[in-house]
Amino acid sequence: MRIGLVTDSTAQLRAEEVARLEETAGGLFRVVPLTVLIAGESFTDGDLDVDELCRAMDEGAEVSTSMATPGQFAAAYADLIDHGAEAIIVVTMSGELSGTRDSAVSAAADRPVLIDVVDSRTTSAGLAGAVDVAAAGIAQGEDAASIAGTVADWCAAETMTVFAPHNLEHLRRGGRIGAASSLLGRALQIVPVLGLTGGVVTPIARVRTRAKALERMSLIAAEAAADLSADDRSLEVEIQQADGRPDDADVLTLQEKLNERGLSPSFRTLSPIITAHVGPGTLGITVQTTP
The missing domain is CATH 3.30.1180.10 (Hypothetical Protein Tm841; Chain: A;domain 3)
Structure with a gap:
């Protein structure tokens, strides 16, 4: 079974990590970005220079963020399915910190393949680690439900x-x-x-x-x-x-x-x-x- 893998941009994956995950998932890996707003101007997470953000915050600019939307996740799912995904594992940042996890779940409804969304209960390096655990399961040929369970257990204890x-x-x-x-x-x-x-x-x-x-x-x-x-x-x-x-x-x-x-x-x-x-x-x- 070909299994797709999706995460959000707060994992802050390095270019070499993205390339490795793409290879492990057979090209079926996608990152859904969140949005940063600085003084009302929107920036896609991943495109915004961190120096610019920190400078704006130090200068007192109003800064906020916007979760990834159901539409963004739906587009990622559709793309993976079009490229042959027969199931999809989604690993998101903590649902206690963002509505991104809820967007991922909402977008998964009524899809033609199984989509299992895992709330990592963390973010940044922890989220990147959880994605690695999912990728390892894919590489080992595990089924989607087993991978999702393993990732959830890892996030809770490791x-x-x-x-x-x-x-x-x-x-x-x-x-x-x-x-x-x-x-x-x-x-x-x-x-x-x-x-x-x-x-x-x-x-x-x-x-x-x-x-x-x-x-x-x-x-x-x-x-x-x-x-x-x-x-x-x-x-x-x-x-x-x-x-x-x-x-x-x-x-x-x-x-x-x-x-x-x-x-x-x-x-x-x-x-x-x-x-x-x-x-x-x-x-x-x-x-x-x-x-």
């Missing part, structure tokens, strides 16, 4: 993200703050360390300085890596930054701290969609198993 925005203001404005709203009254006195639990932003720690936040994040990542590698599973550790600067001082400091704990992280720029909600300067770590 990926962890921790991040530290410079402040909570952008999350508050966007309404994506979830349980971390309890920190708002102390936002001027603390540096928040946050995570994603069940797809929702949750507070993990409150520290006084950025340096302490980086130290706490590296410790949390090391603990997660120890748990996830207990069965000798291979791991991926990835630093993510809103500004897309791997040579930034905070990124280099975090990389050094992770190296000291025996971890060798790679780097991924956050999707502009995520940056629009967490703000410039946000730094995160994702630890997850690899298929």
